[in-house]
Amino acid sequence: MEKRLTRTDLMLALGFIFLLIVAVGAFFYGVKIGTERTEARFESGGETASVRQVSANAYQQQDLVSFYHTVFLPYREFITEWTTAKQKWLSDPTADRSASLKELAKSANQKYDAAKVAYIPPVSPLLQDAQVAYLKSLKLFATGFEAKASEANEGPATALLNALASDAYYTQALEQGLSAQENYYESMLRWAATVDPDIDAESELDTMVDLARWQTLPLVRRNLLTAEFLADQRELSDYMPHDLTARIDAFIASGQAGKMKLKSMGAVGELLTQTDAVRDGDFLQLKNRFYGGQLLPQLPFFFPDK
Incomplete structure (x- = not known):
């Protein structure tokens, strides 16, 4: 025979359900208030743990070293090749400058391919800017050298060097490379300021x-x-x-x-x-x-x- 709930049992069940509803409501209300307070602190300039972590991770020495090997070194290897080529042109009038420019353009493209795959952490934007500028410089060198290769053996070496000095691709390549170098050295200053608080990076x-x-x-x-x-x-x-x-x-x-x-x-x-x-x-x-x-x-x- 089925047992009926007494009035007392029914009241207890309803009371339990009511307390459960109140508890759940209080939980979600607390989450809402906590979220709003956190957002208010962030918008007013207060540091959260994640912001402090990002700041602490910026311009670490390991990132400077990684950048050196993956981006800076390929670029400087190309610049050394270019410097050596110029010296050879000036010392040897029989040098095949056309072939040399084609090889330099090929090398610039190869260094570009090597440097573009390097990962630079977004917390270090100066290093990211340096990578982009170095890549632009290499691509501009390659384009400019390829354009000048066909006429490179006409006249003395000084005539070719003067023509390159006024070439838009070449001058932009210089500017991008020097801008990248400046950003890299500023990154070193930023790193030093995190190590020694007496160093002012600003x-x-x-x-x-x-x-x-x-x-x-x-x-x-x-x-x-x-x-x-x-x-x-x-x-x-x-x-x-x-x-x-x-x-x-x-x-x-x-x-x-x-x-x-x-x-x-x-x-x-x-x-x-x-x-x-x-x-x-x-x-x-x-x-x-x-x-x-x-x-x-x-x-x-x-x-x-x-």
Whole structure:
């Protein structure tokens, strides 16, 4: 025989259902309030854990090293090939400049293919910008060299070099390469600022900085200024910005800057570059003399034994 629910049983069941509805409603209301408060903190500038994590992960040394091997090094290998080709043209009038330009264009395309697959973390936008600019530079070099190859053996080598110097593809290739170099060196400064809080990565300086102020700057800041100077001068050569930094510091230490009444870093840099006084490897030669305690990322051009 089926047992009927008593009035008490029915009231207890209804009470349980009511409490369950209240509990579920309170849960979802709490979630809504918590979400709104979190969004309000974020919109008002408060840091969330994820924002702090992104900031902490930007411009890590491992990213600078990875960029060196996957993007920077292929580009510099191409620049070395280009520098060697120019020297050969000038020293050997019988050199086949047409074939040389075709090979250089082929090499630029190969370096482009190698560098474009490198992954750059989005938390380091300066490195991403540097990669894009290096790729543009390689593609512009390839296009410009292919266009000039057919007439490259006409006249002396100096005529070809002058024609390239005024060619739109070539000049844009230089600008993109120097812009990429500047972004890479600024990334090193950003990295240094995360390691040493006394290093200011935000203040604006230009190449007219006076020599007294220049000598107080950390090395990573000086290197960025020389990268900016080379970009302004459209100087893309076989030496690096830190080589120019070392040569400037050696020139100041020798007393020559004072004797010649040169007041700014840019003035000294202009004198040294115009007189071909800077060489690849100058930094390593002068490193122990000037930069024993300076903070630098563990990159092969700073520490060749690493």
